[in-house]
Amino acid sequence: MKPQTESQIQKDCVRWFRQVYPAIEPLFFAVPNGGARNAWTAKIMKDEGVRAGVADLLLLLPRSGYxxxxxxMKKPGGMQSESQQVFQRLVERVKGKYVLCHSLEEFVKEIRGYIG
Structure with missing residues (x-):
């Protein structure tokens, strides 16, 4: 069986979240930061505020002091880029929680642990 791509894993995670937490689903969204695009589109997105390193998914719900x-999101074995590590440190500095997930199972564990 071919390993899942990061995109496939993220789609599974989003689908699961929408099914399990419909009441707070509007507070959970993706940041269209990655993926291939041409130079013109990349310039427009950068001018509109896209930033390198921003996490793939955000949940705007305060919990447990966060x-x-x-x-x-990363495919199995995937590692953060330097800009993602910098973003993680910034998030943690302002009392946000930052997690790295390589599978639906890791995502479910993190979400359940965060939401309670």
Whole structure:
């Protein structure tokens, strides 16, 4: 069986979240930061505020002393880039929680632990 891509894993996670937490689903969203695009589109997105390193998914729900949750998705074995590590430190500095997930199972564990 072919390993899942980061995109496939993220889609599964979003689908699961929408099914399990419909009442707070509007507070959970993706940041269209990654992916291939041409130079013109990249310039427009940068001018509109896209920033390198921002986490893939955000949950704007304060819990357990955290202001919000940022989730960086990676395929199995995937590692953060330097800009993602910098963003993680910034999030943690302002009392946000930042997690790295490589699978639906990791995502479910993190979400359940965060929401309670």
């Amino acid at each position: 202001a919000f949750l940022c989730i960086e």
